[in-house]
Amino acid sequence: MDTDMGPRHTSDLRELRDHVVVGWDGSAHAERALRWASNQAALEDRRLGVVLTDPDDTESLSRTLSSLEPGVGSTGVTVAVQPGDPRDVLVDVSEHAHLLVVGSRGRGTVRSMLLGSVGAAVSHRASCPVVVSRPPGDLPLRRGIVVGADGAPESRPVLEFAYRQAALRDLPLTVLHSYWDAAAALAQHRQALGEDVQDPELEELRAGLATAVAGLAEQFPDVEVTLSLKHGLTDQALAPKEGAWELVVVGRHPMSGLTRLVTGSVASAVIERSRSSVAVVPVVPSVPA
Secondary structure (H helix, E strand, O other): OOOOOOOEEEOOHHHHOOOEEEEEOOOHHHHHHHHHHHHHHHHHOOOEEEEEOOHHHHHHHHHHHHOOOOOOOOOOEEEEEOOOOHHHHHHHHHOOOOEEEEEOOOOOOHHHHHHOHHHHHHHHHOOOOEEEEOOOOOOOEEEEEEEEOOOOHHHHHHHHHHHHHHHHHOOOEEEEEEEOOHHHHHHHHHHHOOOOOOOHHHHHHHHHHHHHOOOHHHHOOOOOEEEEEEEOOHHHHHOOOOOEEEEEEEEEOOOOHHHHHHHOOHHHHHHHHOOOOEEEEEOOOOOOO
């Protein structure tokens, strides 16, 4: 934080271009998100942006900013007050921001679920990546980041985002592809038991996963990477009941109304199920030549 001059204030959301931006409402969940965002801004050497929809929250923000660890947010802070529905304001900010961070109250009472819906709504509509900061809870964290890989060429930015976060934090990365093929699942199970099983479907999945990350090892040579195949639904694979990751990264594909009705949103399901913070990276569909 700029200790000499203090935060810079603006009413123009365009001034938050290329900032790491966090939504603020004075709650403990917003404070957790602010600390996550300020640490991210320091790691990326970017300015930190804070958006308020209620001017009365300015005082609590000032107190929290003054309590940040030395060096966190050292590249400067920009505060924008923009009255309106927080979901709409944050979606507008996402058109300019580098990254958007929102707090989540986690799973619990109906009231908490409704209040926590801001994160799901923003991540569903935002133009930039969105991190939904979750409470750590009482489950042991797995040391690392996991990213869902679907093998689609247009999903490359999702993988690059995950690799970059792992590199910034010096954490191992698991690239996980989930599948629903019963024969391949049986072959994988038998291989785990030590049997010599050659299954074309399983080998094709492995080859596709290797192709998806091709070149990223050279781009991020210090990241320890594990390629993993897991049978089951994507949201269940990325948000297991037995533990939690430090960060789950998932892509958000554009869907038609019919597709959304039939399959729902994987990203929204991961946010709902996960005990970890979740990064949702928008996927731009490829344009046919």
